[in-house]
Amino acid sequence: MHGKDFDIRISTTHRIRFTRDAFSVQNRMLIDLLETNGHAKVIVFIDSGVADAFPVLEARVNDYLERMPGFVSRGTVVQTGGEFCKRDADTLQTAWDTIEQAGIDRHSYVICIGGGAYLDVIGLAAATAHRGIRFVRFPTTTLAQDDSGVGVKNGINAYGKKNFLGTFAVPYAVVNDFVFLHGQPEIDRRAGIVEAVKVALVKDAAFFHWIEDHCDKLTQLHPHTLEETVERSALLHASHIAYGGDPFETGSSRPLDFGHWAAHKMEQLTDFELSHADAVGVGVALDTIYSWKTGRLDETSAMRIL
Ligand SMILES: NC(=O)c1ccc[n+]([C@@H]2O[C@H](COP(=O)([O-])OP(=O)(O)OC[C@H]3O[C@@H](n4cnc5c(N)ncnc54)[C@H](O)[C@@H]3O)[C@@H](O)[C@H]2O)c1
Incomplete structure (x- = not known):
C-alpha cells in the first residue's frame, strides 16, 4: 500500500459586531462590513416573530438594501420562526427554493434576522446551497445574541433528535443589534x-x-x-x-x-x-x-x- 497525507489548513475570520439600529439610513456598519464585486446580491430572511414585534422592520430593511452601493437587492422573505421551523425540513426547503429563484451565488449574501432556531435553519440553507453562501446572522433574542448566534453551527431536528441534521460553518459575520435585544418579550x-x-x-x-x-x-x-x-x-x-x-x-x-x-x-x-x-x-x-x-x-x- 502506498499513499500520501495532505495537510489542508483552513483559515477563516469570525466577525462579531455590536451596533444599534443597523437598518437606519445613518448606520453604515453593514455596508462597510460586506465586500462586493460591484454586483453582489443580498437577500434577507426574517423570522416572523421579529417581523411581528417590529412592524416597520421589513420596509426599513428593503429601503436599506436599495441604498447599498455596489449591491443588488433581492428583497426580504418572512417565515415562521421558533422551534417550529426546525421540526421538519419544510422551512429549509422553502429557503433553498427562495435562494435558487433569487439567483443567489457564492459572491452573494444571505442575511438572516431572527431567534436561534430560525438562524439555525437559514444557516443550514446558506451552508448547503452552492456548497456555501456567505451568511450574515442578526440574532434577535438574548440567547441568540449571547450564545447560539455567535457560534459556528446550524441545523434542524430530525428522527426526534435535536440538531440531527446540520453543519459546522463559520458565518461571514454576526451582528448583534441591541434594538432587537430590548424589543423582545x-x-x-x-x-x-x-x-x-x-x-x-x-x-x-x-x-x-x-x-x-x-x-x-x-x-x-x-x-x-x-x-x-x-x-x-x-x-x-x-x-x-x-x-x-x-x-x-x-x-x-x-x-x-x-x-x-x-x-x-x-x-x-x-x-x-x-x-x-x-x-x-x-x-x-x-x-x-x-x-x-x-x-x-x-x-x-x-x-x-x-
Ligand atoms: N447553532 C448553535 O450553536 C445553537 C446553540 C444554542 C442554541 N441553539 C438553538 O437556538 C434555538 C433557541 O433560540 P432562541 O432562544 O433564540 O429562541 P427561538 O429562536 O426559538 O425564538 C423564540 C421565539 O421568539 C421570537 N423572537 C425572536 N426574536 C424576537 C424579538 N426580538 N422580539 C420578539 N420575538 C422574537 C421567535 O419568532 C420565536 O417565536 C434552539 O433551537 C437551540 O437549539 C443553537
Missing part, C-alpha cells in the same frame, strides 16, 4: 442570560463575579447591564471557538455544553414545549449539583451558582 430577554452565566462559569471567573455584583440590575433587565452581559458573553463564546483548539468539536471535551446534556434531552422529552433557554437553566443547575456531589465543586460555590 421580557420572558425571553431574561431567559437567555443563563448562557452568559454558563460561559462565565466555564471560562471566566471574573465575569461570573461581575454577574453576581450586577445581579439586581440584571434582574431588573437594566438595558446597559444587559448589553454588557450579552457583549462579554458573545466575545467569550467566540474566543473559545477561535482559540480553544477545537472549533468544530471533533474531540470529546465541549466546555460550552455545560448544562446542555440534560437540556437537549429535556427539550426532546417535552416535544420541545420547554424552551432551550429554560432547559439550559435546569441543565446548568443539574451539572452544578453533579459537580458538587462528585466532589469537584465545594458546597458554598454550588449554592452561589444555584
Whole structure:
C-alpha cells in the first residue's frame, strides 16, 4: 500500500459586531462590513416573530438594501420562526427554493434576522446551497445574541433528535443589534442570560463575579447591564471557538455544553414545549449539583451558582 497525507489548513475570520439600529439610513456598519464585486446580491430572511414585534422592520430593511452601493437587492422573505421551523425540513426547503429563484451565488449574501432556531435553519440553507453562501446572522433574542448566534453551527431536528441534521460553518459575520435585544418579550430577554452565566462559569471567573455584583440590575433587565452581559458573553463564546483548539468539536471535551446534556434531552422529552433557554437553566443547575456531589465543586460555590 502506498499513499500520501495532505495537510489542508483552513483559515477563516469570525466577525462579531455590536451596533444599534443597523437598518437606519445613518448606520453604515453593514455596508462597510460586506465586500462586493460591484454586483453582489443580498437577500434577507426574517423570522416572523421579529417581523411581528417590529412592524416597520421589513420596509426599513428593503429601503436599506436599495441604498447599498455596489449591491443588488433581492428583497426580504418572512417565515415562521421558533422551534417550529426546525421540526421538519419544510422551512429549509422553502429557503433553498427562495435562494435558487433569487439567483443567489457564492459572491452573494444571505442575511438572516431572527431567534436561534430560525438562524439555525437559514444557516443550514446558506451552508448547503452552492456548497456555501456567505451568511450574515442578526440574532434577535438574548440567547441568540449571547450564545447560539455567535457560534459556528446550524441545523434542524430530525428522527426526534435535536440538531440531527446540520453543519459546522463559520458565518461571514454576526451582528448583534441591541434594538432587537430590548424589543423582545421580557420572558425571553431574561431567559437567555443563563448562557452568559454558563460561559462565565466555564471560562471566566471574573465575569461570573461581575454577574453576581450586577445581579439586581440584571434582574431588573437594566438595558446597559444587559448589553454588557450579552457583549462579554458573545466575545467569550467566540474566543473559545477561535482559540480553544477545537472549533468544530471533533474531540470529546465541549466546555460550552455545560448544562446542555440534560437540556437537549429535556427539550426532546417535552416535544420541545420547554424552551432551550429554560432547559439550559435546569441543565446548568443539574451539572452544578453533579459537580458538587462528585466532589469537584465545594458546597458554598454550588449554592452561589444555584
Ligand atoms: N447553532 C448553535 O450553536 C445553537 C446553540 C444554542 C442554541 N441553539 C438553538 O437556538 C434555538 C433557541 O433560540 P432562541 O432562544 O433564540 O429562541 P427561538 O429562536 O426559538 O425564538 C423564540 C421565539 O421568539 C421570537 N423572537 C425572536 N426574536 C424576537 C424579538 N426580538 N422580539 C420578539 N420575538 C422574537 C421567535 O419568532 C420565536 O417565536 C434552539 O433551537 C437551540 O437549539 C443553537
